[in-house]
Amino acid sequence: MKALILNSGLGKRMGIYTKEQPKCMTEISPSVTIISKQLKQLVESGIKEVVITTGAFDSVLMEYCESLDLPIDISYVKNPKFQETNYIYSIYCAREALDDDIILMHGDLVIENEVLDNVVNSENSCMVVSRSLPLPEKDFKATIKDGKVNKVGVDLFNKSVAAQPLYKLKKEDWKKWLEKIVEFCEKGVTDVYAENALNELDGACNIFPLDIGKALCEEVDNPDDLLVATLKVRQLSIRTVYLVFSADILHEGHIELIKKAKKLGRVIIGVLSDEVVATYKRFPLVPIEERRAIFESISGVYKVVDQETLSYKDNLLKYRPDIVVHGDDWKEGFQKPIRDEVVTILASYGGRLVEYPYSNRERYKVIEERTRRELSLPDFRRARLKKILEMKGFATALEAHSGITGLIVEQTKIFSNGGVKQFDAMWVSSLCDSTAKGKPDIELVDMTSRYRTIDDIMEVTTKPIIFDGDTGGLTEHFVYTVRSLERMGVSMIIIEDKTGLKKNSLFGTEVEQTQAPIDEFCAKIKAGKEAQKTSDFMICARIESLILEKGLDDALKRAFAFVRAGADAIMIHSRKKDPTEIFEFLKAFREKDSITPIVLVPTSFNTVYEDEFKERGANIVIYANQLTRTGFPAMKDAAETILRNSRAKECDDKCMSIKEIINLIPGE
Numbered sequence: 103m104k105a106l107i108l109n110s111g112l113g114k115r116m117g118i119y120t121k122e123q124p125k126c127m128t129e130i131s132p133s134v135t136i137i138s139k140q141l142k143q144l145v146e147s148g149i150k151e152v153v154i155t156t157g158a159f160d161s162v163l164m165e166y167c168e169s170l171d172l173p174i175d176i177s178y179v180k181n182p183k184f185q186e187t188n189y190i191y192s193i194y195c196a197r198e199a200l201d202d203d204i205i206l207m208h209g210d211l212v213i214e215n216e217v218l219d220n221v222v223n224s225e226n227s228c229m230v231v232s233r234s235l236p237l238p239e240k241d242f243k244a245t246i247k248d249g250k251v252n253k254v255g256v257d258l259f260n261k262s263v264a265a266q267p268l269y270k271l272k273k274e275d276w277k278k279w280l281e282k283i284v285e286f287c288e289k290g291v292t293d294v295y296a297e298n299a300l301n302e303l304d305g306a307c308n309i310f311p312l313d314i315g316k317a318l319c320e321e322v323d324n325p326d327d328l329l330v331a332t333l334k335v336r337q338l339s340i341r342t343v344y345l346v347f348s349a350d351i352l353h354e355g356h357i358e359l360i361k362k363a364k365k366l367g368r369v370i371i372g373v374l375s376d377e378v379v380a381t382y383k384r385f386p387l388v389p390i391e392e393r394r395a396i397f398e399s400i401s402g403v404y405k406v407v408d409q410e411t412l413s414y415k416d417n418l419l420k421y422r423p424d425i426v427v428h429g430d431d432w433k434e435g436f437q438k439p440i441r442d443e444v445v446t447i448l449a450s451y452g453g454r455l456v457e458y459p460y461s462n463r464e465r466y467k468v469i470e471e472r473t474r475r476e477l478s479l480p481d482f483r484r485a486r487l488k489k490i491l492e493m494k495g496f497a498t499a500l501e502a503h504s505g506i507t508g509l510i511v512e513q514t515k516i517f518s519n520g521g522v523k524q525f526d527a528m529w530v531s532s533l534c535d536s537t538a539k540g541k542p543d544i545e546l547v548d549m550t551s552r553y554r555t556i557d558d559i560m561e562v563t564t565k566p567i568i569f570d571g572d573t574g575g576l577t578e579h580f581v582y583t584v585r586s587l588e589r590m591g592v593s594m595i596i597i598e599d600k601t602g603l604k605k606n607s608l609f610g611t612e613v614e615q616t617q618a619p620i621d622e623f624c625a626k627i628k629a630g631k632e633a634q635k636t637s638d639f640m641i642c643a644r645i646e647s648l649i650l651e652k653g654l655d656d657a658l659k660r661a662f663a664f665v666r667a668g669a670d671a672i673m674i675h676s677r678k679k680d681p682t683e684i685f686e687f688l689k690a691f692r693e694k695d696s697i698t699p700i701v702l703v704p705t706s707f708n709t710v711y712e713d714e715f716k717e718r719g720a721n722i723v724i725y726a727n728q729l730t731r732t733g734f735p736a737m738k739d740a741a742e743t744i745l746r747n748s749r750a751k752e753c754d755d756k757c758m759s760i761k762e763i764i765n766l767i768p769g770e
């Protein structure tokens with residue numbers, strides 16, 4: 103595709119401005135001329151070749167254009183009869199160089215970037231028109247017939263629309279028009295508009311009207327026009343464009359979007375906070391400070407601001423951008439409510455939304471996959487639980503006891519209010535790990551086997567892991583466990599203050615269980631803390647006083663002692679349905695310690711919502727066994743159904759489809 107810019111005219115009505123140079127060299131903003139703006143816009147639209155027709159001051163123009171040093175190949179064709187002919191003859195002179203799709207424009211047009219882009223990207227031949235503007239007195243008007251531009255002229259006042267001499271002409275359409283131009287000129291008709299030749303084709307050129315509304319595309323014929331154009335260019339230059347990035351990986355799709363946004367005005371980038379990204383997408387690899395710095399370093403980005411919510415509302419009301427730019431991928435799916443809100447807010451103050459096709463889905467998937475792999479590496483994974491707690495102050499974990507249950511914790515998301523909700527971490531429960539192996543929860547499944555479970559989960563997931571370490575075993579063994587888990591990338595071990603044969607806490611006092619003496623358990627915690635190599639790994643002390651009905655005071659005494667011994671967190675357990683004793687513990691503990699994270703396992707006291715636990719001072723809520731307790735009854739039911747029916751058909755409705763299974767497992 104080539105551009106043809108017509109600059110042979112004398113521009114006499116411009117007075118002093120055209121005394122020593124052609125009209126297109128008139129400045130419309132400091133150091134920007136009409137032609138420099140046009141050429142830069144063409145370069146940015148991807149045009150590589152331009153033909154400029156010249157006339158008066160041709161060498162001044164040529165020298166000027168070359169001095170701009172733009173990456174575009176310019177050829178100049180002089181109309182030797184520029185004094186007595188119109189631009190139809192200039193085109194005739196340049197005809198040999200025009201065997202291509204053509205962007206045809208007058209050299210005195212001041213055009214808004216978006217308009218030129220739309221013309222260049224038009225699939226059909228088109229001419230810029232505006233149904234929103236009044237018919238201009240002196241400029242072109244066009245009549246439309248059968249959806250196409252039929253006639254163009256300055257005298258068409260009936261049933262016409264305002265039009266500007268900016269066209270895209272597909273080669274086959276342009277050929278027809280050019281042949282007519284040649285015909286006119288060879289007959290000696292050279293003092294008319296090129297459009298007079300077009301009008302003889304009566305719509306056969308297939309030029310479609312491209313309605314630009316009130317966007318800027320105006321000819322500068324006299325100093326008044328110049329003043330208006332200058333003001334409009336100034337207004338456009340201070341127009342603000344807002345776009346938000348949720349991802350921490352910058353790929354060419356984002357850069358493309360920023361480039362497009364820059365053409366619309368001053369770019370303000372909203373960077374989603376780490377918390378929002380972690381909650382709604384996945385944990386960000388690059389923290390907000392660095393993401394902010396990356397965007398700030400992109401040339402042409404006017405301002406970078408934080409966006410603390412997925413909703414744009416606060417920032418739209420604060421910065422009132424003229425335009426919001428986004429890929430068109432949010433028209434459907436979970437982001438739609440966010441988009442709807444943006445549209446409503448923009449409409450409330452006269453802003454508008456510009457959407458571009460989201461074309462990098464596949465590429466993005468590849469990069470995202472690479473990122474996920476990085477997130478699953480031990481150092482990244484281990485540190486993440488602490489980071490989530492620092493960031494949000496609260497995390498949820500769901501039990502996983504195998505690769506597939508790990509994938510369920512990893513991938514399960516629900517979409518609501520334009521956001522996504524998902525679990526932050528995984529709990530490798532001793533109860534569920536033992537149950538999956540058909541064994542009782544009495545520390546019978548040895549560490550090697552437990553590590554195998556962790557490895558299976560880790561191989562296919564990225565979320566941080568909280569490991570149920572039972573009693574931690576002998577202190578001499580515990581230090582090795584700590585180092586092994588830390589090396590694997592586990593984030594936290596929880597050990598309970600029991601000694602002897604451990605039984606599951608939910609048995610309570612129905613079975614014999616012995617609580618470890620405080621000093622003995624403190625020594626174990628201390629040894630564990632000394633054994634670990636990084637500061638990321640956490641040892642959480644679990645207090646069984648309420649389970650064993652030893653009372654709140656005993657629980658608190660132990661909690662403070664364990665914290666003093668170095669515990670990074672405290673888990674308080676209860677098997678009562680009523681959460682009162684848990685609430686009492688939270689209150690009393692928080693009165694003295696506002697920092698140490700508190701972990702809860704609300705299997706019995708399960709009527710309380712996460713928000714309430716959080717408000718009362720808890721930091722991690724573990725759903726400790728729900729996948730196991732829902733999964734195995736379903737399997738048992740399937741087995742009985744097959745036995746009852748002597749075939750599997752009756753099971754069908756209870757089964758996940760093979761397709762769903764395949765989709766659950768990445769890379770299948």
Ligand code: SPV
Binds near residue numbers: 726
């Ligand atoms: C587990 O999930 O193994 C636990 C929590 O230790 S509980 O079963 O409630 O004791």
Ligand code: MG
Binds near residue numbers: 543570
């Ligand atoms: Mg357990």
